[in-house]
Structures are given as structure tokens and as C-alpha cells.
Amino acid sequence: MPSARLNSRRSIMPVIETKDVVFGYEAKPLFDHLNMSIESGQFVGLVGPNGSGKTTFLNLLTRVLKPLSGQIRIDGADIHSLSARELARKVAVVPQESIIIFPFTVREVVLMGRAPHLRSVLEKDEDFAIVDAAMEMIGIAHLGDRPITQLSGGERQSVIIARALAQMPAILLLDEPTAFLDIKHQVDIYDILTRLNRERKMTIVAVSHDLNLASHYCERILVFKQGRLKFDGRPESAITPEIVREVYEADVVVRADERTGRPYVLPIHPDGYTRRGSGS
Secondary structure, eight states: OOOOOOOOOOSSSSSEEEEEEEETTEEEEEEEEEEEEEEOEEEEEEEEEETSSSSHHHHHHSSSOOOOOEOOOOTTTGGGGOOOOHHHHHHOOOOOOOOOSSSBBBHHHHHHHGGGOOOOSOOOOOHHHHHHHHHHTTOGGGGGBBBBBGGHHHHOOOOHHHHHHTHHHOOEEEESSSTOHHHHHHHHHHHHHHHHHSSSOOOEEEESHHHHHHHHOSHHHHHHHHTTTEEEEEEHHSSSSSHHHHHHHOOOOEOOOOOTTEEEEEETTTTBBBTTTSSO
């Protein structure tokens, strides 16, 4: 079995930690004594088949769901000891799709991210400055007065990330943030996340169905299958033909990118060649 089993790094206090977490739906047990941790400043990708527990894991971290037993700690504190406002100051969430049907301007949507910090119903100059800085960093300042309902999918997702950034969290959780986007906007979003990780030292945890995007951008990959954390490690050790076969029940070729050394995955055609063309 590959050596990418559970990561044992404990050099500093983790910002996310689960201890013996048990969770399941009525007809489907899922997590059984899940133990894992994520250190400050890491860019982590969560991958695995449909129904493997990736989104459920994010929902547990944000108290959308409550474990049957066990403990989840954010920045050293049990999440159930934190108020909603305290948790929102530490963790921001970017969902797979944000449905906003009213024509709020981009600036108004980003300003919503300041809600956990407001002490009154009125925003202060500091809040507007933080909003402007978030839009500038994400590259959407020129869209500030546009109704969000008039934006493309990629632009809307950038707005939602800017809203999360305006919360000034230490941790950013994303559930398939590029699921409905073309390749240009996928790259744009992950480039933004990389900048937040490197420049703001933000801890980022992103669910992805795209193994190649996760491999290219994330420094650490957690591979889930049926509620179990099957593999944990750098992309080079966590994304291999053997692991993909075990977890996804799919035969693939894994090659190393010539520029980065990171692995990328090519499916194998039933006739024995990769779908990219003839060959191994």
C-alpha cells in the first residue's frame, strides 16, 4: 500500500482538528472515529468519489451538521463552545453555488461579509475600506457598482470569495468552487486562492472533483472514501494509479508535469490507450 497514509506532522498547534468524530445519516453511517488535523497556512485539497464525505466534512466544521460523538476544534477551541459570530470570524465558507436572486451590487454583496464584525446596524469607514481592499485583491474592484445578477459564473464566484475575504477569517473552506466554470475561470479562481494562501497566510481547505487542479495547486491532499480518510500526503504520494484505482475504481495513467513535478491524471481507454491519444 502506498506510503501516503495518515500524515503525522504535529510541529505546531493545528487550526483544524477532529478527535474521534463519529457521524452518519439514518440510513448511512459515514465517519467512524475520524482523527485528523490541518496546520495553519496549509492549502489542502479534499478529494474522493461522490458520497465519500467531503462536503459532509465541511458541514461538520461549520456546525451545519453535528457529530454524534467526538470533538472538532478550530484554532484550539471546541466549535460548539463558540458563538455563531465567533465562528464566523474564524471561518469563512464559499459554497459550490451561491444563488442571489436580488440585484445587489457587487460592493453590497461583499459588504455582507462584514456582518460578524458589526457592532451596530450601520457599517463604519473601516468596513468599507476592508471591502474595497478585498475587491481589489480579488480583481473585481471595477465591478463594484454592477448588479451581481448581471455577472458571469466566474465573476460571481470571485465576488463570493471577496465576500468571504471581507470576513477576515483565518480559515477559508470551499466546496467545489470551480464546479460550473470553464478552464480559464477555474485557473483564475485557484490562482486567487494561491495568492490568499501565500500573501495572507490563510489556511485553505477546498473540496474538488478535479484531481489535476487539486494536484497542481494544493500542497496536501486528503483522499476520502465512504467516510474514511484513506490517504493523506503531498500530491506526489496521494495521487497514484494505485490510490485512484482503490478509491475511484478507475484505471488511470499518472504522469509528472515537466514544469512542476506534480502528478496529473489521464484516464485509460477500455482499448488500452489513454484518452489523450494512443500510447501507454
